[in-house]
Amino acid sequence: RTPRTMESTAPESKVQVRLSTRHADIELPEDPGPLLVSTALNRYNLSKLVNNLLHTDTHPIPFEFLVNGQFLRTTIDDFLTKHGISAETTLNVEYTRALIPPLHVSSFEHDDWVSAVDILSQSSPGGIWAKGVQSGQERILSASYDGLLRVWNMSGDAIATSTAPNNGGRITSLKAAKWISDQKIVAAGLDNVVRVYKYDEDERTITPSLDLYSHRWGVNDIAVHGPSNRILSASSDNTIALFSSTAKENPAAPSNLLPTSTIASNKRQRLSKPDKTVPSRGPLSTLSGHASPVSSILFKPEDATVAYSASHDHMLKTWDLPTSTCVDTRTTGHSLLSLAALPKLNLLATGTSARHITLIDPRASATQIAVMTLRGHTNAVVSLDSHPGSEYGLVSGSHDGTARIWDVRSLKASSGLGDGQVGEDVYTIQRDSGPGRSSGEGVKVFGVRWEQEVGIVSAGEDKRVQVNRQIGA
């Protein structure tokens, strides 16, 4: 007899588990009470057990299991040993849908680098504000360094392309674009102007309708809030501007920033023969306090009178918009390049030039600067979005040419680097055009968005918008 079979005949160690979930649609039909299971079980075995109890054996749902808030990545036995938990205790085991590998669905090719993407769908912010987006009518908005906006359907047809702005011969490369409703788009970039566009699906047109002037250097990011028609823009001039998307609500534009304001640019403006003039307006207010370019801006998800900003000056700031004041500043160790909110966890995620993502609790009561650090990217993390269905999930886009999916409950075994706990990515999405590399040459990801109906949409230096979806999720 080999020792192997001898081992298997040894008495099996067992532990009591109590299964629960936070998601009503996958709750067990009847509470089985504490179950006595083998400690040799791992995630896969437990997933089979739950599918059995749910009678979903024919179409099993992959589950993940959390014990004391941490993912089970080993056998129960190893988990108990590692955390010094006695097998005598009853384990509370929470189960949740596993993140499924996001498969490449399609890519939409552009003529130039694609800097930003946004999604219009039933559950996207723009779709919710519009109240008119039908299922199957999802749209993707892309902004390019060629200065143009494009709207795509999910089959990859470019339904409409914007007309180029007339700005006195200056560069038009775009850096940010958002749906504020199903008929209104806001975009901005290196010519410092925040533009509102009218999108007409029937006419297949994207037409500039309002030029908003405040910034003296390029705009890196914008945030929109449909119900109040508010726009926030983050600029390399170290300021943030607040505008209304309705022209008449804004004051007159600062004259020194208009393309017609100087002899030289006015001459160029006239030479380029604008076909139509668009109204120009100035900001409702500007927010000053950052000492370096502001990379990202966000309305607080549950309160649009509050905004968060992240800057190259290493700071994350909280702003009270009615009074235009900075109410809180968190200083980190690196240039901050991207920002997303995890509202249910009271956390903000911010991507850095130092290749990681830092999770920060922006509440005044929080004492720890960084709650958690997510490591895995090999170049700057320049775009972030939250999971549409899980308060723990995030997607990040990096100059390393990958987008990564994170679950903040997925921790690295050990780190000892400070900055709280260290998380690792659950899945890495490569570019359809080629694998990622730390220098990012040719494959840098500039923008990511994630919505339930569409999946993960990413855009980058490979001149593509790429759609990845978790089939079966």
Place this chain on the structure above:
Amino acid sequence: NIDPESLLPKLPSPDELRPFPTTCAVIFRGQEGRVRSVSIDPSGIFVASGGDDGFVRIWELLTGRQLWNVKLSDEDAVDTVKWRPGKESAVLAAAAGESVFLIVPFTILSPDIEQNSRDLLDAGWGYAASKPSNTTNIAITKEPPAKWSRPGVRLESKGVLVQATVRSTIKVINWHRKGDYFATVSPRGQSSAVAIHTLSKHLTQLPFRKLKGLAQSAQFHPSKSIFFVATRNSIRSYDLAKQELVKILQPGAKWISSIDVHPGGDNLIVGTYDKRLLWHDLDLSTKPYKTLRYHQEAIRAVRYHPGGLPLFADASDDGSLQIFHGKVVGDLMENATIVPLKVLKGHKVKSRLGVMDVDWHPREPWCVSAGADGTCRLWN
């Protein structure tokens, strides 16, 4: 029994001296032939490059996107580019052949920044026009040290607005901190090798009619009216107000390639074609305080971090950059702490030329290098 080694102060380990650049984050491609010079703008958003293809290019620092370019010359390489200090304007100086070109790259500027920049460059035309004309003055028979002119419609339509032409090829441009003066060095220029130009007057002066040795570099002191001139073997500092020689530094080098003055003004680094990097403490002797030999080939450029971080870098023909910690204490009793931190590799050596230039970000521990391989690289 005491080990004498144990009495020496311990140097800190590189791990304790973070942050410093360790990895290549961006490769800037698009230049044809060698890139000879790089300069990051005062806001830290753009990087300008110049090289053998005669082009000046401006790139988005973090993405590597080429945003603007102009061809300055069909025959000459662009040997050096330098942004003028100051954030209310955006003026780039670039040298090709015997000329310095002053550029306002308006396509990437807001109208008001463009106007501020144009006003700076235009002021001198008025000054020049108000002077008595040289041509009618028989007493002035000598050629002026530089001819200031408009570069012509093609270049002006791109924002290249002023051209100042001296007598021989310019290899170095360095601005005074206030941005009204800049110095140029033409190593083959003999008595006109070092020129100081006044932007607001379109005026060029030759302060050193009798320079001992061949000029290699020249730089203004960061806060005092002192001017440093490096020849092949030595560095002289002059008091510009008193018009007198202050000090002669003897690095013991066969051939100096470049120098840089510490932002505090009391220390100076020297790179040499004979592969050495030398640190001079101006409060100590005229000999170097430290000699660093880390490279297999010539050192072409040396640069201190300008924004308060205790870092300096050099660039070598062996294809690498070396990053050092260099901490200066404002205490006469304590000398600078120098620790080698990192060798940055990536540039390919082409025709025995490697890394031609290096510049630091104004605030962050990031630097950009210019390579003979036709690329620039951002390291962070």
